[in-house]
Amino acid sequence: MPTAAVAPADPAVLPPYVLELKDRVAYLPERQVERVLRAYVVGARAHAGQARKSGEPYITHPVAVAGILAELRLDAETIIAAILHDTLEDTELSRAELAGEFGETVAELVDGVTKLDKMQFSSRQEADAESFRKMLLAMARDLRVILIKLADRLHNMRTLGAKDAPSRRRIARETLEIYAPIAQRLGMNKFKAELQDLGFRALHPDRYRVIEGRIRAALGNRREVMAKIESALAARLEAEQLPARVIGRIKSPWSIYSKMRGDHKSFAQLMDVYGFRVVVSSAMRCYMALGVAHALYKPVDRRFKDFIAIPKANGYQSLHTVLLGPFGAPIEVQIRTEEMDEVAERGVAAHWAYKTDSAPANSAQARAREWISALADSQVNTPSSTEFIENVKIDLFPDEVYLFTPRGDILSLPRNATALDFAYAVHTDVGDHAVAARVDKKLVPLRTRLESGQLVEIITAPSAVPNPAWLEFVVTGKARTAIRQYLKHLQHEDAVDFGHRMLDRALDALGSSLDMVPPAVLDRYLEESKLRRLEELLADIALGNRMPDQVAAKLLASRGVRKGEGKPALPPHASEKIRITGAERGVLSFANCCHPLPGDDIVGYLSPGKGIVVHREECPNVAELRKSPERRVAIEWDRSVQGDFRAELRIEVINRPGVLATIAAAIAAADSNIENVEYVERDASAATLLFAIEVRSRKHLAEVIRRVRRTGVVSGAYRHPM
Structure with missing residues (x-):
């Protein structure tokens, strides 16, 4: 009340x-x-x-x-x-x-x-x-x-x-x-x-105290020089009939510390810069004041930035230039209007207008609302609060690049943003279907890092979809959230499909099928297992959290049939192997002990939380895994398998200059990519190298080995482990 x-x-x-x-x-x-x-x-x-x-x-x-x-x-x-x-x-x-x-x-x-x-x-x-x-x-x-x-x-x-x-x-x-x-x-x-x-x-109280003390000492020695530069600037502006306020700027302890750490500069280098702000009455006079400053002291090449024509993402507007001062030290000058100065200091709080919904917001307020609106959209697709806050931290990165769309719109992205980040900044659908980009009309891959002022156009294809490798090079929270969301959805779909096949295979071995299990029995089992839907059960099976044989046995044992019909009506029989393509995301992983390839005889073992770990039949570790037959999954390669798979080559070479380059060239000529190489043994006359490479199949690996053996610099080349 x-x-x-x-x-x-x-x-x-x-x-x-x-x-x-x-x-x-x-x-x-x-x-x-x-x-x-x-x-x-x-x-x-x-x-x-x-x-x-x-x-x-x-x-x-x-x-x-x-x-x-x-x-x-x-x-x-x-x-x-x-x-x-x-x-x-x-x-x-x-x-x-x-x-x-x-x-x-x-x-x-x-x-x-x-x-x-x-x-x-x-x-x-x-x-x-x-x-x-x-x-x-x-x-x-x-x-x-x-x-x-x-x-x-x-x-x-x-x-x-x-x-x-x-x-x-x-x-x-x-x-x-x-x-x-x-x-x-x-x-x-x-x-x-x-x-x-x-x-x-x-x-960092000690670091703060040291830097603050050194700033005070340095300012004492610089006051006379700053006063001279300030009066020279003010006098020249007055002579050109440009009323202006000229204010000397002093760097703060934090800005000194972060630049020393981030730019690897010494305190003396950072303090040997004089900073001034020139405040005039209009944007046109900002450019006139810039001309006056450049006439007074020579400008340093490539150190001019126009944030009036292209404001920062937070609404900040100003002209920045660096001049070479009378004592050889750089002079940093910011030129802006009174209103721009107000917005620079107070941002969204400047000229606050909340009296009516139609009241015009300043540029900082408008941009802030756009940013926060994007964050609100992002959090809907980010179930974890800690993951969301990490995405926000990425978006709060202070340095930005400013990019142009083909229509002339300006987008701001964090430093090191890629063409794929740009695609997601335009729209999630554009990012999801991106295949390449044109930067200043030149074709580039999606992982290309962008620089301020570039014109970026995204090329899309309806069949293109996000892949896990994208997470390695995107930097914006929006791109990261959208890719993860898509992959989670895809992983769940794959897990449900794979779990369905595994449970059907287990039921088939007992002479039944999922379609033959009464809905009431299935619902009761789901309720007892605290699962809401059949899809959750199937995903759980695929991820190795439940054994398909055990689930099948329980479903058939609790069908509620009449006495004398407790066993399946049909005799158990061997079922077909489950075929895999290797692209079952989040469900399959390939054992590092044997690196199975398409063409190998393979076997799968369920590992809780990981799903099926695929081994070669002749892998030494399979003997130990046979002790848990309930975890074994009968699998084989599908006829159409695409993509690259990791393999290891053990190569014995004559130790002489250029041998590594020769072998690398042979592997590349066989259309294989080298992921890693290391020396296993090495002496004056011979060496053993271990190459980690990408191949498409067992047949492709055999072709790589043939080319390596033909080089004439190897005494042996074998798949590892044998």
Whole structure:
């Protein structure tokens, strides 16, 4: 039930931190300020008696979070939700009471931020991942959820000292891996920078202290040079009648540390760069200011980037150029408008417009909504929360490449993205049926890595489908999720089909078939086995979790027939072998001890969870496996087998220069691919090599061995094991 309206707060009895918040929200209409103060009264009453680790009243934390958001000049609902963001989780206040007092919007925001502590999970990692997943879904409904969460995390990082060391490290690592990249993805660079530095200080306090000290010392020596460059830039802009603000930029400890580690540069190399920001009134004047800067100092070749014409994925716009300064040191200059500067610092929070649905969002907000909408689609096809969060981490990768579609649209992808990532970014169907790509009108394979500015066209074929090898080179979460989803579906279909054949074979050996088992008997067996559908039973059999002979025996023993008919009506008889093509995904695997090939006599053994492991009949390990006859599966190769299979060649050679190249050329000439090569034995005159190669069949392997023996540099070539 809704609570009775809370009386307006009396300013005379408000604590100093609430009066400070009141000053910060003065940009809101007076009636909304009263609602904010009323939220404080409700929150203080709900959190009464609760304290933070530091000993302060708990309510000081949500009020501080609201204060951070007030600095961004956000709307009253966001500020109120920030004050009440922990009430549903930590107090007796109900969602209905919250909605009744402050409206459904505030209740939705608070609910979106609330963690899932009351649910049971198998691990802390899974709970965190599921909580994060829920928050992202709430973000998809309302972006303000993540703004509250980021402000909450920022205040927690500012007051992290009260936590114990393991908690500090865990929270700091999560901040650096998830929350700072989200702030960057949403264009909120001011939040991102503070979260990164606070996270760095908590995770690596000694490294932080050393780098911060060296930055302070270096700045002392650079002030005069920076002042000269700044005044020269300002004077030249004024002479050209271009009103502008010129601000010197200082690198943060985290950016120095990550560049030292990622770019393998020394501290001196990174600090020997002077950074400035030039802010003008219009986009046209940005380009004019660029001309002024290039006239003042020589630009460094290939170091100019135009993020105004092609904005970053988070809406960031600016011109970037590097100049050669008067002292031989590089000068990095960013040129942007006041509005671009606002968006660069505040991202989605800049010029917040939530008054009406038709209110225009800035570019950062529009792009953020597109990204979050894509994440919401992705999570539907990702059953595991931990897998989902890994996909999100991939998409939060800070460096991007910007690519053009044939229609002139711009797509942004993480660095190292491939043509296949691009295909999935266009549409899942395009990715699923992709066969190749044209990059700048040149035909390239799908694994080709893309670079900014390229024009990419995907070539598709209706018959093309994803294959497991694709997972090795895609980098985007969307591509990875779509491929895994398709393969899981395919694997399940193959397992059901194979399990059906195995159970039919087992029943056939007992003179029956699956069609002859009464539905009531089958349903009872499924219920006793806690399986929902026949497909689950069949997949379980194919994956080696249930023995087909045992299942067949139980089904026939429990048919509910009349006395005297307990045994099958037909005598047991030998059934045909199950034929395999080698392409039964997730059901078949080939033993590494003997590497069976099409053409070999083979036998299968069920291994729990793996399915059927295929061995050659003459494999030394088969003798041991015969001790478990119930696991044996009679199989043989199908007439039409396609694809490559691994084989091993043991080659004895005369040890002389160029012998390895000669053998490799012979293997390649036989249309086989070399996966690996290693020396087994080696002395001055002879050596034994072990080649792992790909062949299509036993016959193809024989052809490879013939070509190798003809080289004249080998004394013996054999299949391994013999």
